Amino acid sequence: MGVRNRKIENQLLVPVAVASVAPSNPATTASIAELGSDAVEVLTEEDEAALLERLSSIDMARLYLSNESEGKRNYQQSLDLFREGVPVTQVKEELLLKKVSQRVRFINPLKLLQSKLHNALIFVARPTMSTQQVFSVSLDYLSWLVDHNVNDYAYLKASLSEMQQALMQIPDGNRWFSTQMIQDVLIEGTTLHYKIPAFLCRLYAAPDRYHHVSMRMNARFKSKYTLNLYELLRENLWRGETGYMTLDEFRERMGVGPEEYTEFKRLSMRVIQPALVELESLGDIFASVRYGREKRFVTSLNFVIVQNPNSKLLSESAYLDPGRYKELREEFGLNQKQIKEIAEAFPIERIEAISDVLLYRYVLNRQKNPVKNWFSLFRSALRDEEDRYLLTNSEKAELSLFREKRQQAALLEDNQRRERELERRRTAARKHQSNRMDEYWAQLPESSRQELWDGFLSSPEGKHFRQARKLSPGSRPDVTHPLARASFADYLNRLEVI
Structure with a gap:
């Protein structure tokens, strides 16, 4: 499949x-x-x-x-x-x-x-x-x-x-x-x-x-009119309404045939009202309709979009992913209360789109005039209905490359930080192991020290030190030598005596 x-x-x-x-x-x-x-x-x-x-x-x-x-x-x-x-x-x-x-x-x-x-x-x-x-x-x-x-x-x-x-x-x-x-x-x-x-x-x-x-x-949805209306509403969700449409445009968007429901009364009874009822019953969003009239006749429609009070689906699915939340905090300086306010007032996809535009204009291209109030700019951009906050495909690709490079740099920095932390822990562990080795060595009698030292020289851990110093079993123990300390501590650790 x-x-x-x-x-x-x-x-x-x-x-x-x-x-x-x-x-x-x-x-x-x-x-x-x-x-x-x-x-x-x-x-x-x-x-x-x-x-x-x-x-x-x-x-x-x-x-x-x-x-x-x-x-x-x-x-x-x-x-x-x-x-x-x-x-x-x-x-x-x-x-x-x-x-x-x-x-x-x-x-x-x-x-x-x-x-x-x-x-x-x-x-x-x-x-x-x-x-x-x-x-x-x-x-x-x-x-x-x-x-x-x-x-x-x-x-x-x-x-x-x-x-x-x-x-x-x-x-x-x-x-x-x-x-x-x-x-x-x-x-x-x-x-x-x-x-x-x-x-x-x-x-x-x-x-x-x-x-x-x-x-x-x-x-x-069980009706094609409900599904078509739902898609129309989703397309205009970011601005909260569809805007006034002529009846011909609405009929075309709903998939109403030229010979179907030619009288507005029948169009309303067979298409508009049933779709709104089903949308309220099953949908994650809802709408109320406003009518444009000329004299006594309805000539246009405008659907005002709201969260469906009978559905929890929208609130369950509407969340900012951690990366986007971090971007709003770090790039735009928004606090938790401000982020919550705009997340409750605007669709998530609208917030993400505006975030992309502002990031491209004010962070990637670093416009000369600094932003004094990011929250005010963000709210103004979210409410824009004149398409002033859009990116071309070329700009989107440039922003995608910018994000990719920044993510790689952050990943590299994170890896380096982890390596530094790992090395710090290794150093601390070696120091702790060395201290324990000294404490253990100090409490051993001389005969036990020689026996342990001879075992070390014959072991895999002591092979390199024995060859470098040209030593053989019976030689005088010297656990203070720089080449011997780490290897000797490993040997004792394997014996589980420290």
Whole structure:
């Protein structure tokens, strides 16, 4: 399970039900035709190659490694829980998927299981996404990860087949890129092999902006609208609200079809209210909705995000790791009370992102104006809604290198400190052993001293001293000689007389 076999990349991966990249569904074809009238240009092969080259640049290599290390930890933890037989919906550990905060439009809105599978397949691929396109996963584990009936492989296959037909479109500046979510799919026994387009792999491997999705929450929800709303809220958790969206934008984000719930009353009754109720019942976060109106008609929505008072999941999982806590204390001079205050008021991922920006600007680059009040600057940055505190991928890579060098220097210093401490203890032990040897030697009669000395000269401990001084048994004892003291003490210690 979860084994990635590079040999699969050299094989022809057979789609589960569709052999063509282009969708065969007439409704899908119609949707694509409608998009052809937009004043935008689809990325050409040359455009895609340029994007891949940019996303494969050397300065992003360390960023890939950092992201993949995080993905590997979460993925391995999930495998351990799966083997223990703990249902994913009941795990206490938080399994997080770092997901790109990128506007994506799906042609043919995804169903609930397909949305869950989409997140699950990205979660499995995260540890090696910058170097691979083909990934493998056990169907048993995959079913566990999305809380699906492990014996219902037929429905799972049907969902994968439909996912191949559901095109996703991603804007890039004034252009957009249209691709399949997953390309070729091969099922061998109980193992699924699947291919993710190269552009998506590079985009997902080191996102400029991202949010975290809980795989526990991903598996819990029973409605696709709740899951889609949850992801929308997680994406905007750092600022506490989604901001006002037009109804068309909201419908698109929720996966509501063009002909579904055209009246706002029905949209509210079938989509908004049920999603909020389920979110309050099962989610780690909750939201209240505000309406924007023109005359008497609702034209826009804004969801205000709060911690769910009925759930302890958020408070259980929201903690700063020791390294980040130490950074806030040592680099920014925040005390325990101040750290607790911002940790209770802002999402952990937001605190980490701002910490990265401030560390890059004021520590790594050492801006001329010193910071007089770090706590005030930190709170102001956390509340920023104008994207003034963001790092480019190049800056993230530079910061990652800085942290790596600093960690190596700290590790070297720590090793040197340990060596000094170890040498101090060795010296103290030798001194103590030497004192005990002198006390023991002083209380021995002359005949016993000679017998013990002769035994020492014949022993492995005394061999070097005997050869260096050209001595033989019967020679006069001299335990004060510098070459003899340590070896003689070792000899007595082996005899367990001192």
